[in-house]
Amino acid sequence: MSQTAIIRTRIRQALSRSTHWTEMRYHKKASHTLGILKGEVSEMSSKHYEGIGLRCLIDGTWGFASTGDISELGIVKALAQAENMARELSSRKKKKIQIAEIKNLAKGDFLLAGFDELQKLSWEEKFLLVKQTEEKLRKSSKQVESASCGYNEVFEEKIIMTTDGADSYMRWVRPEFRLTVFAADGAKRTTGRETTGVTGAWDCLFRNSKVDQMIEDAGKSAVEQLKAEAPTGGKAKVILSPGMVGILCHEAIGHTVEADFVLAGSIAAQKLNQSVASELVTLADSGTSEFAVGAGGTLPVDDEGVITKRVDIIKNGKLINYLHNRETASHFGVEPGGNARAWEFSDEPLIRMRNTFIQPGNDKVDEMIAGIKEGYYIDGPEGGQADATGEFMFGASKVRKIRDGKLAEPVQKITVAGQAFEVLRTVDAVSSDFKWDLGAGHCGKGQPAKVDAGGPYLRCELLVGGQQ
C-alpha cells in the first residue's frame, strides 16, 4: 500500500467518526532549490513539509487545526482540537455560517503533467544549467558587476476529503527559473531580471523564452537602465504588455472581486451587473491554463473539494461575477468556482485567484503602438498592490517612450497607478497575442498562493510616476 493510500484510509476513518461537516486536507510539499550568486552557491537545498489541516463547522462556526503528525492518533487529536476551537468560538459567532451544497465534489485522482518527468531529471543537469547561466550572465557585458541565477521546483501532493463526499488525490509540479544581473557605471547601479514559472515540466518552463534569450534580455535591461532618464510624471497613453495586463487583472481587479473583500466593502460591492470597463474587456479567472499551456496557478480541485472552473468576472465590460469559496457562495446564492486555497497544510483555505487574464482581442501590436503619438510601452512587471477602492500601483522595469507611433528610447523603472475600473474604461485596443507571464510570482494575502496572470497587449490610459 502506498503512503498516500495509507493516509487516505486514515483520513477516511477519522472522517467517519465526525458528527458534523468536516474537511481534511493532507498536503505534502517537496521542494528543491539551487542558486548561484557571483560564482558562489547561494542556495542548495531540499525541503520537505507535510501534514494535515482540518476544518470543521459546528453550530455555524469554523474551527481549524493542523498537525505534522499524520498517524491515526495524530489526526484524531487534531480533529478534537479543531472541534474544540469551533465550540469555543460558537457562542461569540453572530451570524452562523452555511456552506454551498455541491452536487459534484471532486472524486478520484487528478494528476497534472510534468510530475514524473521532472523527478527523473537529475539535480546535476538542473544545477549545470544554473551554473552556466550565471557565468554567461556575469560575462555578458563589461558593465555587469554581478549576477545570480536560481532554479526552484515544488512537487505537491494533496488529498482532500470532506464529510459531504469529496475524496480526491492530486499532484503537480511547479518549476521556476530566475536570473538577475547587476550592472554598474561609477556610483550608479541597476538591475535586470528575467523569470519564468509554470505548472508543468522542463520544456514547458522555457516555452516563452529560451535561456540564452533570457540572458540577453536581462543584461540588456540592466545596461540600458544605466543611461535611462526618469520619465515625466502624469497621465499617459500606454501599451501594457501581457505581464502588465496580468498584474492589472490580478492586483487591481481580482482582489476587489474576491467575495471576502466584497463583503468587507470593496469597490466591487456596488458594481455587480454594471458596466465597469470598455466593451473590449472580458476578464476571467480559471483553474485551467487557457489560450496557452503551463499557467503557474493551474489547479484541478480547490481545498474545499470543489472542481475548479473558469469564472468570468467581467464580460464585454460588465461585472458579472465575484470569486467564491463555499461559504460566500452560499451567502450570495451562487455556485463556487473552486477558489478556496491554502498555501500549506497549516493554513486555512482562503478565497484566492488561480490564473487571471483578459481574453485576447483582434488588434495587432504594431498597429496599437502606431496609434499613440506620445506615450509609453510598459513591460517588466515588478510587483504591485491594490486597495479595496480599486486604486492600484505596480512597478515596471522595461519601459520605452513611444513617440510619433514608434518605440523610442528606454526610460527608468517606473510605477504606474490608477483606479482599475477607470483605467479599463479607457481601453481602446486589445491584441490577438496572448501570454501567461507571472508564473514565477506569488500572491500574498496573509499566506502566499501560487498564481499566474497574463493576457493580450492593451492600449489604455493611466498615471505614470516620474519626475517633476
Next chain:
Amino acid sequence: MRTIGRGATMSNLSRLSQILIDESKRLEPCVAEVCADEVSEIKVVYENTDFSVASNSHATIFGLRTVVNNRMGFITTNSLDEAELKDKAREAQMVARLSPESQFHLMAEKQKTAAFYSIYDDKLALAQPKDIFRWAQLLVDESRKDSSVTLDRVEVSVTVNKRLIQNSNGVFQEVRLASCNWFVMGMAKKGDEVTSFDYEGNSSGTYPEIESKIKDTAREFRESVVESLGARGAKSYKGPVLFHPSAVGSLLAGVIGFNVNGRAQQDGMSKWKDQLGKQVAHKEFSLLESPLDETRVSDWSPFDREGVLTETHEIVKNGTLQFTAHNCFSAARGKTKPTGNAVGSSRSLPSIGLHGLTVATGKSTLNDLNSALKTGLVLKRFSGNSDPVSGQFSGVAKNSWWVENGERSYPLKEVMLAGNMFELLNNIKLIGSESFRQMGSFDSPYILIDNVSVTSG
C-alpha cells in the same frame, strides 16, 4: 486548558537535533548545524462584521546544514521520526556533494556564553481561547468606535516559539518566547466613498499590558482611516516632503539594511562597498540596531540564525557609515568576524539582516516640521516599488495628507512619489524630536526631506 503537542520540551528538540548532527558526522566527516523551530499557536480571526475562525496549530521544523569538504547542502523537514531524520542527514550530504566547493562555508565557533534565553510570561503562554477571543473583541470594538470604520480582517494570536541552534563546533543556544500578536486591517466608508485600507499591529510578551497596547493599536488605526475620508488630489511639485515614521521605515531603513549587508557589498550589489567611515547621509542622521531590546518582542534576538551572540550596533552615526553586517559566510569571505546578523528560520539558509532599528531623534517639534514644510505632502504609507541597488523608488502615497501654510489640511488620493533613496538620505532638512514605534519594532521620528518629486493624478 491549552495543550502543547509533541516535541514540546527543549530537551526533545535538542535530542532530535543531536541525532541529525551525529548521523551527519557518522556518514562522512563534516561540520553540521541544526536550526530547530517549534511553534504552537492559538489564533482567532475576525472578518468584516463577525468572527470567522479559531485555530490551533503546532509545528516543529528542523533545518540541517552540512559542509562536507567545503561543499554545502541544506535540508528541512518537519518529521520527528528518528529513522527519517537519519535519512534526511544522508540527503543533506547528497545535496552537498553536488554543490561546488567554497572555502567560505564556515559555521559559527563555540560562543563565550551558551545560555537559555527566555521571554516567557506563564500566564500568557497558558492563555485560554477565551482570553484571545476577549482581546480580539476589544481590538474590534475599539477600532469601530467610529461608525465609518469598516474592518477587513483582525487577527489575534498567542504563540509560543522555541528555537535551538546547535552545531558540531560546540554552539548550543536556546530561546523561548511567548507572545501575543495582533493586527487590524480595514478602511473607512462614508456614503459611496471608501478610503484606502490601512493596518496597524503590535505584539507583547507581558500579559497585563496587552489590553492597553491593543487599545493603542486600535486608536491609531481608527484615526488613520477616518482621517483619510474626503481624500482628493493635490498639485504636482518637486520639493520637501514630510516622512511619517512608517514611511521612514519602508523607504530609508530598507535601503540602509540592504546596503550594509556584507554579502551585497562583496557581490557588487551595494553602493556602500568600501564606504565605512564615509558620509552616506545628512550629518544629523543616525541609525542604531538593538537586537537585545526586550520591549520589541517580535524583533528580540539574543543570538542570530547561526548561534552567534548579538549586540547593539551603530550603523550610521551623524551621517557616517559605521557598520557592515555579516553572517559566517560573508565574514569568512571578507576575512573578518561574524557580527550576529545571520537571519532566517529553520526553513531557510542563514541570510543577513538587521534587528530592532532606531532612527535617532532630532530637535524639531512636529509644529516646526509642518511650518518648515509650509505647503506640501506628509507621506504616511508608501505603496510602491523601491530598488535598494539603484536607490530608485516610485509609488503611491497612502493614508497621507496635505499641509497648507503649516497646518494639516486634507487627505490625499492619487498622489505618486518618485526619487532616489540615497539622495533622500542626503536631502534631509529636519528631524523630529519625538520617536514613534511602528508595528512593534521600528522606532523613528518624522523626517523632513527635500527635493522629492510629487505627481498628482
